[in-house]
Amino acid sequence: MLALRDLQGDFAEALRGGRASPRLAALITPDLARLDVYRNTARTVAIEALRIGFPATEAIVGEEFFALAAAKFWRVHPPREAWLGAWGDELGNFLGRMHAARAVAYLADVARFERALSRAANAADIPALDAASLASVPPEQHPRLRFTPHPSVTLLRLRYPADAIADAVRAGDDAAMAAIDLGSGPVHLLVHRAGGEVVAERIGASAWRFLRVLFAGTPLGEVLAGAPARLDAASMLAAQFARGRLAAAAVKERAPCDA
């Protein structure tokens, strides 16, 4: 007798493109071809979920190539939970490594950008941190404050101007696409949801580095000490509160053994 856990493991393997194990095949009636119905449905649902999340990426390579790439991605990086809105973080890197996609150098960056848009759109409705809530923290403890960004926030540094490319592709605007300088150098982007709207902003390289350190939960004292002199760090920090990009703050001591 094949235990249910083993049956499900074998079935999952066959569903995602592997062969049905002999011990599974022996149990399926009336014939193994019926498994194809499930395989087709599972693959179609997975591809459709990615199509919804990556419309510009699909438009760049066309429906057929996208479906092929999505099916490969599904086999290598299957969703880890039934909330498909949480799936697709690795698609950009996956496309970047995909030999057949090399001809479109900016494809991976467009996928990374679209994933950030989806993450912002789907992020949990967690209230933004109010600066007034920190009034109770004594000033001498401020350097030890560590911040958690709002779950809708993603920082991106992309080699290609994927934001402009995605806009032009989705609008079907060939003139705008032709005007994009692919060699203009890296773009630094901050994507988040504010007031129900998903916003993608280009920011400067030094502001991007400052925010990356801040959003990583680095103690505020270190964040400020590491900021370049030309950056108005106090204003930068105030803007993160004002724009609702922070979710939590805590004074955390290092554990004694870490000292």
Add this chain to the structure above:
Amino acid sequence: MAAVLPGPVPAAAGIGLRFPHHRAVLDERPAVGWMEVHPENYFGGGAAVAALEAVRRDWPVTLHGVGLSLGSAEGLDARHLARLAALAARIEPGLISEHVAWSVAGGNYLTDLLPLPMTEEALDVVCRNVETMQSALGRQVLVENPSSYLQFAHATIPEWEFMAAVAARTGCRVLCDVNNIAVSAHNHGFDADAYLRALPVGVVGEIHVAGHAVRPLGDGRTLRLDDHGSAVSAEVWGLLMTALARFGPVPVLVEWDTRIPPLGVLAAEAARAQVLIEEAGHARAA
């Protein structure tokens, strides 16, 4: 949520609310008794959940899960249960339901409702998972009979007995999908009416109807596919009447998930179901 929301799900016809109809539902306000959604589409926040909250202010809502995987031998995903509980606290659904199927193995979600072998082991697994679900949500749930395209040679329990046993052992209720019965009865050669007669009266708390596709197998036979992409068939309407006569007036859902038509098509099918529910009610009163 607003302080006063529409009450429990009535013994009336409802429709499955899908993303393409979010705007139309609020603009056209179809005359349906309630709306069903798949909770997995609302596990985050933002515009989708805001739309659902707007709908909830005017209609009772049910959460009909498609991804909890009650049939998984490895147990339930605690994150999924926590998200479902959080959504339930926010939306205050009249009913919460799931499928007697599995879709998670080795921690991977397999994007379909997969068939269970109808064995004592699978029955134990489903009952344990239903108990975990009811305990996490603090309420009774409904479980839906599956549609399927294959069976397992080592199965020992007829599906209708399996469904009745889950309800008896866990205290949950049964969501009787008569389209699933029509699909599986055809694919596996059993009698749909006998299936309905075998389900205990009193445990069925909701009925679903939907369309299915028919695909030739090449040997003169056909396979029915539960794709929710066409009008409810005459046979399924007939099964709905039989079910309502047996189980009494309960909430009935019209579901479309592929080739989703304009909202008016769903509302028209719901209106037809509504007539059958009311006729069943009158027949009982007479």
